[in-house]
Amino acid sequence: MSKPGDAAAEPADRNFVVVASRLPVDRVDRLGGGQEWRPSPGGLVTALEPVMRDAGGAWIGWSGDAGPAPGAFEADGLHLVGLALSEAEVRYFYEGFCNATLWPLYHDVIAPPQFHRRWWEAYVTVNRRFAQAAAEQAAPGATVWVHDYQLQLVPRMLREQRDDVRIGFFNHIPFPGYEIFAQLPWRGQVVEGLLGADLLGFQRRADATNFLRACRRAVGLTTKGSTVRVDDPGGTREVQAAAFPISIDAAGLTEIARRDDVRKRAREIRQALGEPAMVLLGVDRLDYTKGILHRLRAYGELLHEGRLGPRVVLVQVASPSRERVEAYRTLRDEVEVTVGRINGQYGEVGYSPVHYLHQSYPREEMAALYLAADVMLVTPLRDGMNLVAKEYVATRYDEGGTLVLSEFTGAADELAGAFLVNPHDIEGLKNAIVRAATASPAEARRRMRSMRRRVREHDVARWAADFLDTLRREPSSSQPAGEPEIS
Numbered sequence: 001m002s003k004p005g006d007a008a009a010e011p012a013d014r015n016f017v018v019v020a021s022r023l024p025v026d027r028v029d030r031l032g033g034g035q036e037w038r039p040s041p042g043g044l045v046t047a048l049e050p051v052m053r054d055a056g057g058a059w060i061g062w063s064g065d066a067g068p069a070p071g072a073f074e075a076d077g078l079h080l081v082g083l084a085l086s087e088a089e090v091r092y093f094y095e096g097f098c099n100a101t102l103w104p105l106y107h108d109v110i111a112p113p114q115f116h117r118r119w120w121e122a123y124v125t126v127n128r129r130f131a132q133a134a135a136e137q138a139a140p141g142a143t144v145w146v147h148d149y150q151l152q153l154v155p156r157m158l159r160e161q162r163d164d165v166r167i168g169f170f171n172h173i174p175f176p177g178y179e180i181f182a183q184l185p186w187r188g189q190v191v192e193g194l195l196g197a198d199l200l201g202f203q204r205r206a207d208a209t210n211f212l213r214a215c216r217r218a219v220g221l222t223t224k225g226s227t228v229r230v231d232d233p234g235g236t237r238e239v240q241a242a243a244f245p246i247s248i249d250a251a252g253l254t255e256i257a258r259r260d261d262v263r264k265r266a267r268e269i270r271q272a273l274g275e276p277a278m279v280l281l282g283v284d285r286l287d288y289t290k291g292i293l294h295r296l297r298a299y300g301e302l303l304h305e306g307r308l309g310p311r312v313v314l315v316q317v318a319s320p321s322r323e324r325v326e327a328y329r330t331l332r333d334e335v336e337v338t339v340g341r342i343n344g345q346y347g348e349v350g351y352s353p354v355h356y357l358h359q360s361y362p363r364e365e366m367a368a369l370y371l372a373a374d375v376m377l378v379t380p381l382r383d384g385m386n387l388v389a390k391e392y393v394a395t396r397y398d399e400g401g402t403l404v405l406s407e408f409t410g411a412a413d414e415l416a417g418a419f420l421v422n423p424h425d426i427e428g429l430k431n432a433i434v435r436a437a438t439a440s441p442a443e444a445r446r447r448m449r450s451m452r453r454r455v456r457e458h459d460v461a462r463w464a465a466d467f468l469d470t471l472r473r474e475p476s477s478s479q480p481a482g483e484p485e486i487s
């Protein structure tokens with residue numbers, strides 16, 4: 001790993017530049033003093049790492065703390081450019097506008113979004129910093145791929161400096177219906193910011209449709225099929241908005257799951273749980289969009305009714321997330337009270353019905369957990385995609401295990417072999433868990449096989465290739481001829 005240096009002193013020679021709010025590494029304190037970079041867990045990192053390696057590009061992102069800017073450095077063979085956020089920017093940009101305004105707004109206002117002008121100002125300032133860094137890294141004619149809701153103004157800001165580069169943007173989270181999006185006091189600026197891109201990717205068709213509607217309603221533009229006509233000072237451009245459902249490194253995960261040490265660990269996990277009759281598993285960031293409380297409520301009622309039989313165990317991994325944001329603190333308290341209540345009520349000496357783990361684990365341990373499960377519970381109230389569902393499927397090379405999946409996830413569009421549920425419907429959720437838990441081995445295998453085929457054929461490499469091929473194609477070739485114009 002080379003020493004972090006001054007990013008601005010670098011030549012603009014990168015043909016492929018990823019701009020994401022986070023670097024794919026975390027700065028951690030070494031035991032003996034000093035600091036080092038460790039690969040960080042998370043959907044986006046898991047998704048893009050293999051693509052970055054192949055392309056040899058640059059990755060611009062934030063290190064995750066309010067420390068000094070790391071600048072440019074090499075880590076694990078990746079060229080990284082780390083940007084700084086001040087303590088105030090962490091509060092106003094990251095915890096504020098990103099995670100207490102946009103996150104709840106884009107997830108169907110499950111929690112009430114807060115609108116503060118000071119947060120918006122920080123969002124503009126930080127987006128400008130990212131755009132500037134991208135303009136400094138990109139070679140003439142380079143491809144720049146901007147990611148997610150934290151950086152929606154970057155495409156426009158970058159285009160204003162560098163109209164020679166090809167700009168793609170991918171939104172990892174849902175794009176809300178216009179009635180919800182319209183609440184945002186800066187809705188016009190956000191749409192204009194995104195329209196600086198040549199191609200806008202969304203998880204589901206419904207997200208792309210919602211965005212196209214926002215173009216018509218918030219800024220009065222005309223759309224035709226999946227394209228928007230944008231009048232720039234330099235001329236008229238066609239911007240395309242379409243669905244590109246993200247995926248995972250399916251082959252890599254399958255390989256990990258097949259390892260002897262991982263399979264052994266899966267057996268150890270079941271032993272450590274006391275060889276239960278059945279293991280249910282939940283794996284989420286501790287986030288109110290994930291439906292953890294709904295899941296616990298359904299599980300508690302099933303225990304009360306005895307419908308899952310004796311000695312059933314739920315392992316709930318809830319990795320720490322955004323812990324200084326109020327809604328997340330409240331959620332943690334509620335989850336921990338609920339877990340305590342269920343264990344107090346239905347546990348015995350030597351038996352706890354819920355094993356709650358407020359921690360993050362490396363990939364190998366996650367694979368072992370997935371292998372140890374009989375039923376995986378993925379029950380978000382709203383989720384752009386949900387890569388956990390796909391990871392579980394990719395891990396189950398044994399074609400064992402069943403999946404209960406919320407219909408409000410992007411993954412539900414693809415994983416037809418899952419037991420689909422509306423997590424708000426507690427009776428329906430309970431029935432789906434029972435059906436998944438009691439499916440015959442033949443039915444479970446048939447369902448898992450179809451889901452595995454889907455995830456194997458539509459992996460992260462194909463996702464990135466589809467997006468980048470479309471981005472690099474001439475705009476005219478994406479124009480649907482027969483589509484009517486809508487304004």
Ligand code: G6P
Nearest residue numbers: 022042043044148172173321322
């Ligand atoms: C979601 C978002 C990502 C984000 C991740 C972790 O997956 O789509 O953009 O990085 O959550 O959240 P954090 O706030 O820790 O970056």
